[in-house]
Amino acid sequence: MPVFTETIDLPAAPPFDLAPSLRFVCGFTPTSGEQSVRDGALTKALRARGRTVVAQIAQAGDGVRLTLHAADPFTPDVVEAAADRVRFHLSLDDDLTAFYALGRDDPGFAPVLDRLHGYHQVKFPTPLENLAWAILSQRTPIAAAAKAKRALAAEFGDRLTVDGTEHTAFPDIGQLVTLPEGRVVELTGNQRKGGHLHGALHRWHETDEDFLRTGPYAEVKEFLLGLPGVGPWSANFILIRGLGRMDETPVEKALLGAASRAYGRALTEAGLRKLAERYGPWQGYWAHYLRAAA
Template identity: 25%
Template sequence: MRWTNHEQSVEIFPPKEFNFTECLRFLNRSEQEILHKIQDCVLSKLLNVNGELILVEISCSLVSIIVNLPHSNQPLLVRKRIVAYIWEWFDLDQNLADFYILAAQDKVLQNLACSYSGLRIICIPDLFEALVWAILGQQIHLAYAYTLKKHLVEEFGECLTIEGSTYWHFPSYQKIAGLDVDSLRKYTHTSKKADYIIGIAKAMMEGELTKETLLMKQNCRDFLLTYKGIGPWTAEYVMMKCLHFPSAFPISDVGLHQALKKQLGLERKPTIDETKELAVNWEGWQAYAAFYLWRSLYE
């Protein structure tokens, strides 16, 4: 990570394949989003660093990401953690040069890579948030999933009100682990999903399920699949959005199939086998292929 510390801000220097405007377009895809705000090309987000809620305001210059800390005077260690979060949120460790070389030779990705150049996977650094979001979204429309998340965060999350605006942080697994299914059900669509989420929260409370544990597993996908509520799509989604596996591929994703139908001018969505055949050319970069295809749905 390359960054510079200033009195009221930090300045982050991303890789050259980074387009903040494109990332904002993806982050702005739902009016129901509650975990960040975007106004006049400034992205505001509430972070929890060592138990303290800190509002950050993120914008971009020609060469850097500017992170203003308007309501805090944080020590260097805290600022390092803020930078680390933002670096991970925008997946800035990935070197996209090879992806763009691959995409330039692929009939599906060629135009997308040009149109959305510099777009990076918008990650979910917190494992519990990533798992809950994936479980909430199972077998329901995306807009409804956003509504459920909004209500869940407003009921169980933390917030900070500054100058009349309220900013929210996702509920902790410690908070959710102490709930029963009936208390959570109306925020999760079904009792089964409530049970799954509470089970995940308890596993994290006990320390058996952590990002560190998953990253050390020889096959973290199989390990994730041992938990109730985590199927192949959920596991691949979390590996893609939280664990930074560029080859993770939620191949059964409805949005992915819809995007492929659109890009290829098909009369029907491709089958799983047809999607596998297309993805042969994306080896090692399936996650980015999927993400760029998702992006194409938000024109």
């Protein structure tokens, strides 16, 4: 099968360094095995305007060079949608100036900034994928959640081989809502989670991703909390890791441990919240940096 190619350069808000993003991707369990990192480049399949595209991403100056591959000739809307997906996935537009200024004035956190300098948060490839993982991974071994996620992707066969390697894209919402509830239950291997995921997908299909990305924080959080199978922890997880909404810092054991190591003392939940407060709207980035550096 012939493969068509399109290459574009995407700018990034400085400072930007792709290297820490690649290190993060290599250790990110929810997407393990779903992309390749080789010779300083990330290669991953994605969905764009109903098409399966393989994106190869490498540092180019202060931004990235995006090389797209597809089984059919590209149209401008597909290129634009794929570029937007990559830009959002890698948070290329995040202006970290204010965050870095706060961090440089924080002796306990400054070494973390030095270690991750230029790192822009790597979100889930799509917020939809984050929603699926949030439901599938609840009180479940990671291996079982990953198996269920792979089964959902395999159902639609969104695959493309580039340079001898086959890449599979996670389905888009238009595909997933075609699945009857019984089929979702069968693929996920869990009656309760399958039912929750089916209901959440149909609610998700009724909203707009632009609203989720940029709408009033409280309204977006309320929408997420109204989804079947999504509680406060999962809502915050999707807000931060799927949508880049950094307004709040959920207190959890892993973050408490990472912060205690960075600040050189055992922190209580109250102490963690106090440290986070000084970062205001950047506290989600502060927490993500702490965990990424741990």
